[in-house]
Amino acid sequence: MVQDKTFYITTPIYYVNDVPHIGHAYTTIACDTMARYKRMQGYSVRFLTGTDEHGQKIQAAAEAKGITPQALVDKIHMNFKDLWRVLNISNDDFIRTTEERHIKTVQAMFAKLIAQGDIYKGTYSGYYCVPDETYVPENAMGPNKTCPDCGRPLTIMEEESYFFRGSKYVPELIAFYEEHLKAVMPRVRYNEIMSFLKGGVRDQSVSRTSLKWGIPVPGDEKHVIYVWFDALINYTAAIGYLDDPEMFNKWWPHVRHMVGKDIIRFHCVIWPLMLLALGLPLPVEVIAHGWWTVDGDKMSKTKGNVVDPVKMVNRYGLDPFRYFLLREVPFGNDGDFSELALVGRINSDLANDLGNLLNRTLQMIQSYRGGVVPSCVEPASVLSGLFPEILSRVDEAMNNYSYDEALKIIWEFISRANKFIDETMPWKLAKDESQAERLSFVLLNLYEALRLSALLIAPFMPDTAKRIWTQLGQSGDPLAVQYDAFRWGDGAGANIQKAEVLFPRIDIEQWKKDREMENTAKIPEPPHEAEIGIEDFGKVEMRVAQITKCEEIPKSKKLYKLEVDLGYEKRTVCSGIKAFFTTEELVGKRIILVTNLKPVKLCGVESNGMILCASVKKDGKSEQLTLLMPEKDIPLGSRVS
Numbered sequence: 001m002v003q004d005k006t007f008y009i010t011t012p013i014y015y016v017n018d019v020p021h022i023g024h025a026y027t028t029i030a031c032d033t034m035a036r037y038k039r040m041q042g043y044s045v046r047f048l049t050g051t052d053e054h055g056q057k058i059q060a061a062a063e064a065k066g067i068t069p070q071a072l073v074d075k076i077h078m079n080f081k082d083l084w085r086v087l088n089i090s091n092d093d094f095i096r097t098t099e100e101r102h103i104k105t106v107q108a109m110f111a112k113l114i115a116q117g118d119i120y121k122g123t124y125s126g127y128y129c130v131p132d133e134t135y136v137p138e139n140a141m142g143p144n145k146t147c148p149d150c151g152r153p154l155t156i157m158e159e160e161s162y163f164f165r166g167s168k169y170v171p172e173l174i175a176f177y178e179e180h181l182k183a184v185m186p187r188v189r190y191n192e193i194m195s196f197l198k199g200g201v202r203d204q205s206v207s208r209t210s211l212k213w214g215i216p217v218p219g220d221e222k223h224v225i226y227v228w229f230d231a232l233i234n235y236t237a238a239i240g241y242l243d244d245p246e247m248f249n250k251w252w253p254h255v256r257h258m259v260g261k262d263i264i265r266f267h268c269v270i271w272p273l274m275l276l277a278l279g280l281p282l283p284v285e286v287i288a289h290g291w292w293t294v295d296g297d298k299m300s301k302t303k304g305n306v307v308d309p310v311k312m313v314n315r316y317g318l319d320p321f322r323y324f325l326l327r328e329v330p331f332g333n334d335g336d337f338s339e340l341a342l343v344g345r346i347n348s349d350l351a352n353d354l355g356n357l358l359n360r361t362l363q364m365i366q367s368y369r370g371g372v373v374p375s376c377v378e379p380a381s382v383l384s385g386l387f388p389e390i391l392s393r394v395d396e397a398m399n400n401y402s403y404d405e406a407l408k409i410i411w412e413f414i415s416r417a418n419k420f421i422d423e424t425m426p427w428k429l430a431k432d433e434s435q436a437e438r439l440s441f442v443l444l445n446l447y448e449a450l451r452l453s454a455l456l457i458a459p460f461m462p463d464t465a466k467r468i469w470t471q472l473g474q475s476g477d478p479l480a481v482q483y484d485a486f487r488w489g490d491g492a493g494a495n496i497q498k499a500e501v502l503f504p505r506i507d508i509e510q511w512k513k514d515r516e517m518e519n520t521a522k523i524p525e526p527p528h529e530a531e532i533g534i535e536d537f538g539k540v541e542m543r544v545a546q547i548t549k550c551e552e553i554p555k556s557k558k559l560y561k562l563e564v565d566l567g568y569e570k571r572t573v574c575s576g577i578k579a580f581f582t583t584e585e586l587v588g589k590r591i592i593l594v595t596n597l598k599p600v601k602l603c604g605v606e607s608n609g610m611i612l613c614a615s616v617k618k619d620g621k622s623e624q625l626t627l628l629m630p631e632k633d634i635p636l637g638s639r640v641s
């Protein structure tokens with residue numbers, strides 16, 4: 001049977017109200033790598049990503065900002081588009097659920113399902129998670145009626161609703177999965193979906209009357225279509241379901257969805273049931289990856305530990321970041337993101353293994369053969385013998401979406417090449433004229449190992465592959481080389497370029513100091529104080545004053561006793577700033593004083609006011625501190641407002 005070389009891969013479409021983080025970056029980089037890999041294998045590839053722009057949260061966020069939801073999504077969907085540019089994502093299309101092509105497709109499918117009786121009207125009542133926009137079945141609720149996914153309290157909702165008769169197609173879906181064991185990957189997710197399906201699936205409520213920001217139900221505009229029913233359809237809308245049958249039929253039978261494990265029920269139950277009802281083929285594969293935590297914690301805005309991919313790329317470079325995400329965690333498992341682990345990988349795998357192999361090889365070709373790759377009579381070696389096996393193992397791993405495994409195999413090859421240098425000791429051969437042929441054999445083999453390694457890593461690290469390629473004196477783009485041409489022995493005669501360091505080693509001690517500095521300088525995120533009105537603020541009287549005297553208080557490690565001049569009177573104030581200033585530094589400074597605080601006694605001294613400072617605190621203790629001072633001269637006693 002001739003294998004059909006068509007491959008359509010999709011990311012989930014991202015909620016625009018979230019700030020893009022490493023979780024989103026991960027799904028998209030994994031798809032990008034697969035798309036690039038398949039293109040090199042000669043497949044026709046289509047790679048789709050996009051944004052999910054309807055729903056309660058957007059409506060609420062727009063209301064809070066006083067703008068229309070459309071204006072809001074027009075602006076914030078760009079966060080994702082911009083990130084994909086930074087991450088060198090090679091998507092062919094980007095779909096937004098507010099685009100006309102999408103809205104029309106959703107309405108047409110909804111109308112078709114109503115017409116054939118697979119969508120009907122009823123009343124829905126159930127426990128609903130407002131932030132997640134999903135009803136939660138009673139048997140799946142968390143303790144005290146909370147959402148099992150996010151832990152927040154559920155509310156009872158009752159509304160007239162359209163229902164999708166998905167239950168009707170469940171036996172057909174089970175039969176499909178029984179025949180297609182790789183339709184849900186990895187196996188643990190397949191089992192999860194099968195047992196869920198066998199437990200029975202109720203008809204799904206697919207419209208809301210409580211929400212405005214969504215796609216109206218055709219012919220019944222007080223309902224909008226439920227966000228998930230709307231969102232899933234993007235995969236078909238983007239390839240011309242409605243108006244381009246040729247395009248649709250080319251790609252749809254070859255579709256693969258990559259998703260996080262949290263959204264597999266939507267993709268492996270609801271979506272296939274919808275497709276069966278619509279008479280469309282089911283996805284070839286739905287691949288579910290695990291979740292990233294950060295230093296052992298769940299990422300969340302409130303914890304302030306959300307990792308920004310752009311920051312990581314700026315700090316470590318794009319390809320090391322891509323490499324780390326795909327190499328660190330067995331695909332499908334959860335993973336923990338730690339910058340220290342990323343630095344470890346850069347130093348060992350990238351700088352040491354790959355970087356050194358390139359550097360040593362190029363330097364030897366330069367010194368011993370004037371920068372021209374030699375030929376030799378019998379080029380077969382342990383490396384050339386190993387390569388075909390490496391190639392087929394990488395292919396097998398990639399067919400299972402085992403990115404980490406594929407990278408491990410490629411690095412086995414790189415390590416073998418490094419060992420080959422140690423075994424053959426070219427620097428010794430170079431000193432002995434009679435070993436010239438053997439030296440050529442060694443250099444050619446190392447060159448070939450590098451040339452083929454560059455091709456193998458190209459889908460994962462496209463820029464690095466290109467940099468190696470150029471240094472090796474090869475022309476064009478390694479990504480344009482087709483898999484069929486991954487053959488040993490094309491290198492002889494190439495003129496290499498000057499060796500340049502691919503990945504500078506990171507000095508761990510310096511890195512630790514930098515991170516410490518950064519952490520102490522980190523301003524804690526919320527909780528902020530509750531909002532106050534201007535009338536509350538007006539109750540605080542603050543004035544410009546000058547410090548005229550400063551004395552230590554013998555009983556106190558922290559406090560100074562200060563005399564301050566307000567122009568119209570002098571006061572004594574105690575201030576806990578001893579750790580940051582000498583007495584001489586303070587005398588003469590013009591500061592801002594809160595003048596209407598009730599007097600307090602501190603270490604036996606009555607304090608009549610408070611000096612304003614800004615500080616960075618850690619564990620409740622100030623680590624950095626500065627006085628707030630007027631920017632220009634202004635009479636003492638002037639009021640601050």
Ligand code: MSP
Nearest residue numbers: 012013014015023024052231232259260261291292
């Ligand atoms: N809009 C829906 C998807 C609709 S698809 C028809 C959605 N969006 S999302 O922005 O919340 O999530 C998109 C993807 O990011 C999901 O695959 C999700 O698993 C992934 N991730 C979000 N946080 C993640 C981690 N912390 N770690 C790994 N991936 C995570 O769901």
